Amino acid sequence: MDIIGRGFLAGHLTAIADDHQEVVIAAAGVSAAQHTSQSAFRRETALVRELLGRCERSGEKLVFFSTASSGIYARPGRPGTEDGPVFPATAYGRHKYGLEQEVASSSADFLILRLGHVVGHDQPPHQLLPALADQVRSGRVQIFPGARRDLIDVRDVVSIVDALLASGAGRTTVNVASGCSTPIEKIIEHIQDRLGIAAEWAYSGPTVTQEICIAKLRHLVPSVDAMGFGPGYYRGVLDRYLPPGPVGGPAAVSP
Structure with missing residues (x-):
């Protein structure tokens, strides 16, 4: 695997680089959902086009990381699916x-992975x-009512990528998320x-969130059923990557 x-x-x-030959991982792109820099977009576009050309010539498989955030799924009502609008x-x-469309229209083999919020x-x-932990430590957190986030442990992402490549899945798009979007207020409370620390909550305008469907992921990678995805999954993810504070926790949670 060439990362x-x-x-x-x-x-x-x-951790899995030695396990998959003839695979190119494009992991050098724009990773900030709030990113608007046209120069950064142009650099990623140039990189993806270069890698597509390489894979078309060599027969290697390109893995491209996209997003399953509201940047793609922004119409609530039913969970966002890979083959839906x-x-x-x-x-x-x-x-x-x-970039997804460019990858999918090429002659190269590919996996497009739409990622939830990896932690x-x-x-x-x-x-x-x-970013949220820094806001809490600063004593003030910006809240957008209605916002929900689908958190997924990076260790589970690596396991899923490993399983997808081992299965031979190709020329397809897959949502890689837990399938459970948690209200931002619950994430901040945790x-x-x-x-x-009990931070002050400052409220901005309301927003909406579209859930993420992982039915295709479950079909392609049945082992995700053992990863603990569900309504409480996010708590374990947060606990794994946040240091514990003083015994007793915060005195109160801001309303």
Whole structure:
């Protein structure tokens, strides 16, 4: 496996790098959902096109990481599916979806993996858990009522990528998430409890979240049934990657 990139996800994927030949992992792209830099988008587009050309010539499989966030799934009502309509709500989502279409229209073999909010050691500070934990530590958290986040442990992501590649799955798109989106308020409450800090909550305008369907993932990787995905899964993920605070936790949770 040739891993292109040196960031958070690339670092964790090195654990399976020796297990899959003829696979190229594009793990050097834009990873911030709030990203709007056209220069960064252009760099990722150029990289993906270069890797597609390589894979078309060599017969290698390209693994491209997209997003299952509201950047892609932005119409609530029914969970977002890989073969259903998408309505990208952000510049980041439109960029990722455009690259998905380029990958899917190429002659190369590929896996497009739409990721939930991945959590793990050595994350950059702009990603969800480090950013929320920093807000809590600062004493003030910005809340968007209605926002929900589907958290998934990076260790489970690596296991899923490993299983998908071992199965021979190709020329397909797969949601890689827990399938359970948690209200942001519950996530912040658990972070506060874990850190032993009660932050002030500042409310912004309401937002909406579309759930993520993982039926295809469960079909392709039956072992996900043993990963503990469900309504309480996020608590274990947060506990694994947040240091415990003072005994007794915060005095109160801001309303």
